[in-house]
Amino acid sequence: MKKILLATTTVAAITALALSGCAGGREEAPEAGGDGGFAADSLIGVALPDKTSENWVLAGGLFEDGLKEAGFEYDVQYAGASNAVKDQQDQISAMVTNGAKVIIIGAKDGGQLGTQVQAAKDSGAIVIAYDRLIVDTENVDYYVAFDNFKVGELQGEALLEGLAAKFPDKKTYNIELFSGSSDDSNAPVFFDGAMKVLQPKIDDGTLVVVSGQTDIKQTATAGWKPENAQSRAETLLQGSYSGKDLDGVLSPNDTLARAIITAVKSDGRDVPVVTGQDSEVESVKSIMAGEQYSTINKDTRLLVAQAIEMAQTLQKGEEIATNSDEYNNGVKVVPAFLLDPVIVTKENAADAYKNDPKLSPLTK
Numbered sequence: 001m002k003k004i005l006l007a008t009t010t011v012a013a014i015t016a017l018a019l020s021g022c023a024g025g026r027e028e029a030p031e032a033g034g035d036g037g038f039a040a041d042s043l044i045g046v047a048l049p050d051k052t053s054e055n056w057v058l059a060g061g062l063f064e065d066g067l068k069e070a071g072f073e074y075d076v077q078y079a080g081a082s083n084a085v086k087d088q089q090d091q092i093s094a095m096v097t098n099g100a101k102v103i104i105i106g107a108k109d110g111g112q113l114g115t116q117v118q119a120a121k122d123s124g125a126i127v128i129a130y131d132r133l134i135v136d137t138e139n140v141d142y143y144v145a146f147d148n149f150k151v152g153e154l155q156g157e158a159l160l161e162g163l164a165a166k167f168p169d170k171k172t173y174n175i176e177l178f179s180g181s182s183d184d185s186n187a188p189v190f191f192d193g194a195m196k197v198l199q200p201k202i203d204d205g206t207l208v209v210v211s212g213q214t215d216i217k218q219t220a221t222a223g224w225k226p227e228n229a230q231s232r233a234e235t236l237l238q239g240s241y242s243g244k245d246l247d248g249v250l251s252p253n254d255t256l257a258r259a260i261i262t263a264v265k266s267d268g269r270d271v272p273v274v275t276g277q278d279s280e281v282e283s284v285k286s287i288m289a290g291e292q293y294s295t296i297n298k299d300t301r302l303l304v305a306q307a308i309e310m311a312q313t314l315q316k317g318e319e320i321a322t323n324s325d326e327y328n329n330g331v332k333v334v335p336a337f338l339l340d341p342v343i344v345t346k347e348n349a350a351d352a353y354k355n356d357p358k359l360s361p362l363t364k
């Protein structure tokens, strides 16, 4: 199974959930996930991590608007920037206490929510992991995300293509690898996907990681913070690149890509081929200006809509459609609905964003 997440701690347990009767003289809600749902105006909780990239910022507003339109009561929370793990734990506990029927979680630290999702299960709530898988627990019912492993593969492929296009005369390329934050369960999945493509080229000498740092522990970017990526890039350039070109960088997302580009430029170098992810406004501009090479389109509007559709399906007591059994959270395979990520370079940007009113004008 290709998408097994490395389990670091331990577990709990999930099933279909007997929901209690509803307040206000409504008819008693039948079991969710089985032959019935719950009241149409029930509380849906959404717990999002800190706003480390534009996708998270967008998701909050989209969830509020979409859940309201669907007729639900809703509570959308972000973990604060400091003490975010505890913040998110407390927010989820409050959602459970307030009787949320579905809790949609974009985990700050997917390995530290065991107690809270156990409480959710005990209360009869259904837990949907959103974008980031919650690991080491049986108490996560569904996962909705863009296919993260595929994101990594696309990044690896884009790096190879970008290098071949930019340096037609070179036979080998100097590169560096960056990965995401180690508390994000997505980070190793992106990295593993990319390395599936890049490792054979490192092994045959086509790609040279000049620093020698190929282990995810060495490449990680704590907190997905751009300042951490920037300072690591500066350190690598100073320590390993005197008299050498840096041709390409695997960057796991756009925020970090721009930070790496800043470091390279301030070292007086040409911008290498740098990958990204998220289709952030500044990165799309950078791609159109010929700096950042690629990004990934993971349309937040589609992902939020899919998560809300799942909540509506559960409300009606119908069966959730899933399309993947490849995401194992260390304890169980979490039934997942995965959306398809799209690689974007300058070449296909106009087409990729043609239905996006914010990004489309940037590609003209």
Ligand code: BGC
Pocket (backbone or CB within 6 Å): 052, 053, 055, 056, 131, 132, 180, 184, 186, 187, 224, 252, 253, 254, 277, 278
């Ligand atoms: C998301 C990415 C995002 C990163 C940092 C990941 O879990 O999948 O889209 O760039 O977190 O916020």
